Amino acid sequence: MLVKEAYTHTRNYGCRIRKYTCNDIRMVSIENKYLKAAFALDKGADLVELLYKPKDIDCMWHSFNELQNSLTQPTVSAKAGNFMDGYAGGWQDLFPTYGAPTSFHGGEIGVHGEACIYPWECDILTDTPECVSLKLFLRLRRSPFTMEKIVTLKENSAKLQINEKITNVGTTEQQFMWGQHPAFGWPFIDEHTRLHINGKPTVTVFQSQCVQQCPFEKETIGIWPLLPDKKGNMIDMSKAYAHEDQLYMEYAISQLEEGQYELINETSGLGLRMTWDLNRFPYLWVWGMYCGHNDYPWYGRAYTMAVEPWSSMPANYSVASENGTTLSLQANASMETEISVELFTNAINSK
Template identity: 35%
Template structure:
């Protein structure tokens, strides 16, 4: 039964792509099965506050045959609308794994997913999205669930190796924040004992495990040109772009907050790293052209952002045994 109260859902079309809206009294979440199962809206209704960053180029259908669409990087970047992506089976730069060429951020973020309703009552709504990768024999599922009266989105993901061989993978949640929520001075809070690995330490030397890379204690890391940078405070527009990796999570969670906040929780035994990406307007060339003000806080299985081959080499890639399924639970809740 359709309703405009309590928990409810609607199937819509956005810029020609299939989408589904999960909504209750406090939250509205829009998911696009037609493009990677991306979350393109995470709106806290009492304050009309959207948490996700939306890029200036907007939502684009990845099936469009645009100039450069066959490029390994452009497949993701030219159709990147911001928001929240599922990253699998490779993260970061294009990479090659056992003869399979994997583009920027792997396969599933650019594929259409199937979508089925699994709950539709005033108490809760839930949809199941599913997809098979094309270059590696994996199947992914994820259930988005929103319960009445809460400001929390619950996600349960399943990654299954459908082959009789052990295979590697990178699995991540590409969550980025932007206006109107993200402001200079917003604070980032993490569990005790989390350490920072600068990107250079993660990739050099390439075959050493990351524990040998020389991490620094959160939130202080050496800054370019000397001095230190406090990573727990969101910088002003125009600050340098950067990416670091955080590790040492005994519990998987972080909070980012200003006048209002978001708490994200996940299984840190499966995703033991948090990628912290800042693009604050200092990059004036492709693809940002000085127009981005965003911070990504992205739970990941592996590092660095150099693709699956690098994660296999440094020992951080996931291993899925023949026909094994790994289950990942993520919860994102507004703190008001």
């Protein structure tokens, strides 16, 4: 006769939750038999592990910077902020600004905003073998916002559902930028990985990104996925490149047909599908770092492809405010959005 457990919160089957520490950082993970997702609560609630268990492949990039407590003191405070000192890869929320450091109504905000720097709190909403759900939340310090995201994983599913909400707790209307910063890494990313986007969106390489080991020498605009490089050769922007190619590429994708893309490794057959609200995030920013940037902070060590839904363009709060691509919230108002990321296999011939 089978006896059902009286206590299931410590189970190691079905959907489950674990709270633990790593290098003095509070962590929380949710998992089932297909997927494990781990969040670094004390480091912006970054998603630092997205493990597809059947193939033992973690899709997230793990930087040469080990995940470490943000209280570690740098050699000297950087004018651009502390993001780079603590960046260990993974997936960050970029808010209320991203890209260049900026002044936000007199408050100095560093590279990629506030949300990815501060500790978050965590409440357990659902904890059953059939479904687990967490509420992650924080209050920002130099801007008048609160943020929360509810992450949910269901039994027999390889899809992580994320529901985010921001609230303006100030007394005046606020403009802001909002972005997702998921950086994917080896072995999911290699020269056999392709980015699939429906339609024929516009691709823009900005002049500011035409630096060393970039195949473009001036601002270049074209139709996805091919752009001419400095020698007139057509570069396939949809593919990841090998370590030995030593390339560096960053570019924007606009005029998207839908809020969805797929990254597919044609060798392993593992695919990742991300969906989002195109009204909130009408742009994609692609960061292709294939061991191709030899100066600070990468020094030729970074191998990653990040495909990031963004609200505004370019990655500069002042410029985005002037060109009208920032979002805005009235006092005491909230804004919500949904994002999902799903892993799937046998994806070689799906496109």
